[in-house]
Amino acid sequence: EGEEWQSFRSKVNPILMQPSAPRMYVAPIDAVANDFIDRLRDLRDEKQEIPGNFVDELHKWALESIINISLDKRMGCLEKDLKPDSEPQKMIDALGVIFETSFSLQIFQLWKYINTPTWKKFVEASDFFNEMAIKCINEATERLKNLPANDRELTILEKLLIRDPNPKIAMVMALDMFAAGVETTSFATAITLYLLALNPEKQEKLYEELLHHVPDQNTELTIEKLNEMKYLKSCIKESLRLKPIVPGNIRTLTKDIVLCGYRIPKGVDVAFPNIHLCQTDKHFREAKKFLPERWIRQNGEDRPEAKNAHPFVYMPFGFGPRMCLGRRFAELEMEVVLAKIIRNFKVEYHYEEVQFKSTLLYAPVTPLKFKFVDRK
Template sequence: MHLSRKSNFLFHSKLRLRKNNPSRKYIHTFETIPGPRSLPAIGTLYQYFPLIGKYRFDELHHNGFKKYKAFGPLVREEMVPGVNIVLLFDPKDIETLFRNEGKHPKRRSHLALEKFRLDRPNVYNSGGLLPTNGPEWFRIRSVFQRGLSSMQSVKRFLNGSDNIIQEWLIMLESMRKYPNLDFLPELSRLFLELTGQNTLDIRFNSFSVQERRKDSRSSELIRAAYVTNSCILKTDMIPALWQKFDTPLYKKLKHTQEFMEQVAIDLISLKMSLFRDQDKNNPSLLDSYLLSPEVDFKDIIGVVCDFLLAGIDTSTYTTGFLLHHIGTHPRVQDNIYEEARRLLPSQSTQVTSEMLTEAVYTKAVLKESLRLRPISVGIGRILPKDTEFSGYCVPAGTTMVTQNQISCKLEKYFPQPETFLPERWIKSNPLYKQPHPFLLLPFGHGPRACIARRLAEQNMIILLLKLIRSFRIIWEGGKLDSKSTVINKPDGPILIKLIKRES
């Protein structure tokens, strides 16, 4: 019997899986995985057209729920003809994916950003940490994760972060008189300062009057990160015409990245000019990169741009959702305050590593917020070898995307899934129930997990303790949902009223 090339490939993939697991009588083929109907030339893009489509590009979490209800825990979609994406909802399948991702996990993401950087070999050696795959990714990741990968290593950033957060809280004190103040831009300035201090050893002074101007460096950096992140998802998912010519979307990304690149070059050049005067026995993170013989100036430009791109919006949006949850749950806020008051004798007390260890409830609040509103819907990987998921044969090279945000809101995995219950994460609490370890993965998993995860968590816990120790917050906004860029963004303003605590 004659088989087409595609059918022959799928047939042999099935045979290989049977050979590896001879006890199985039958494995469903890849082409039989359920999913939205694909049409010639346009794939499933027609289902995302405004007014007539079922799905929206900026509502990936709602899309995921619809697909799960319609097709089950494994969904195949050919959004662009010839490019299949498989969505994973079952934590057992998600575990299978990560158990088989290999030493150099690959993903299909930030493709236009990679093109921009590879088109500029005089500035960059690679596409950077976000889009690069294979041994080149492993080379730069191995160097740049040093000083960020362990709890012990990020403790050295404690005092610097505490000082900046305390400065930010004092600024908020003077801004309380303004009605309907959207906290999201203020959070962006805070996390720009924390990113600059922690990873680049520099202050942008973004709280100042001068830096609040629209044309200031701080304002332009915040805008550049937002615009780039807004372009990434669309350029990843639509037909890649930007690879042939500069589309309007690619031009926007290119313009913002050129600005961010120039800032990175200026910062590194300034650092190098002062390098002789630095304390080599206690190098900053950027110092350690400049001292490393394993990377050069062009590698460091790429990672500085990555820190600026990823360090601002991810923490800003996560904290925005966190404040919404706290502002709408007075009981939770009271519990945080009692913990903060016990740990911090005064509102100006500096947070120590011992205090962070004891902040059990506050850490549970962050974890519960990440369950409901994670940084992204899920995690993408390119399958390195033929693998079985839920009884289906999925061939190597397929793009896999976990749907953790959807799975974390299913009753079968979390009782009362829509209810904000930090106690579910505290082992001594009756509400605690050990969840599957591959359900909640807000910072990714394995070798490609977020490089600054521990630093981001530490900063948000410090902020939460000190903010609630000083203020009672009241939510004054409406119902809040998330909007999909490459990460989840609040779909409305973070409107909060601050009431100063007396002590």
């Protein structure tokens, strides 16, 4: 299994993991983000608030974004009257079931011996999602065959097929991006907006940066503009530190080791409780506070304050060969949509403190009834 996985990653990493990989996909991500802004305006009530199921709307945005850059295909997830039985909505619902059941299946492994109801739900949702995703991939593959490649940017799928014509590799990569890139990116974006709403002075500082680089609300974002937005990137980093979507990492030992004086045998799972480490003053000054400035060099410092923490404390995307495959694209999607939202709206939250639940992901369970006030 390890060799098969390594072979797969060696083929997809050059396409997905290079720092420059996402730069040519800013335009399609920007287009989806513009549609999302229109969607937010449609959702607001007379008090300029949106319904508490805001994360569901983010799921639609995330799925639309990842399929657009992977396949050059618009699913229509952000259409005004998306039907509950539409393919995009059913794919999103299936993903929710997959993540909901995966955690309990890991903890209670009775399914290995009998067909439990939870296992049946997981299999049914997984089969449906895979079936719909494969249908999208096959349709895109056929359509792209008939489009000239010399006057457009190649999709991620096409680049992978050029590198390795084995369609199985492309299929696995696309399924992985779809499944892993919707829930995680959606929750991370929602939490960042929540923290910005709770810290209006930080939100205004971000707005001033956006106003400088994007004086017109309708300006199309570019990779050059985004690279100049240091405070935007710092807000995302600080959000992922304070409320990381993945609360920790687990690795299975391939050999016996001695750790802090304890001998741990091969085959044991070792957990890294990053969420706890990131919230302790030992590693970050005033660790419970939302301070994006800690990620920016201040007063001639040779490095940002946050970089003084142990390098393995803050790992929102993992580390090493098994680092998150879609990291570059998740960061880019968040940067674009957050820039669009804060440039267009002042975001407020006037309800109870949001509660979080830690399962497979660390996610909010309280309805997020944000208020989106138009900026002049």
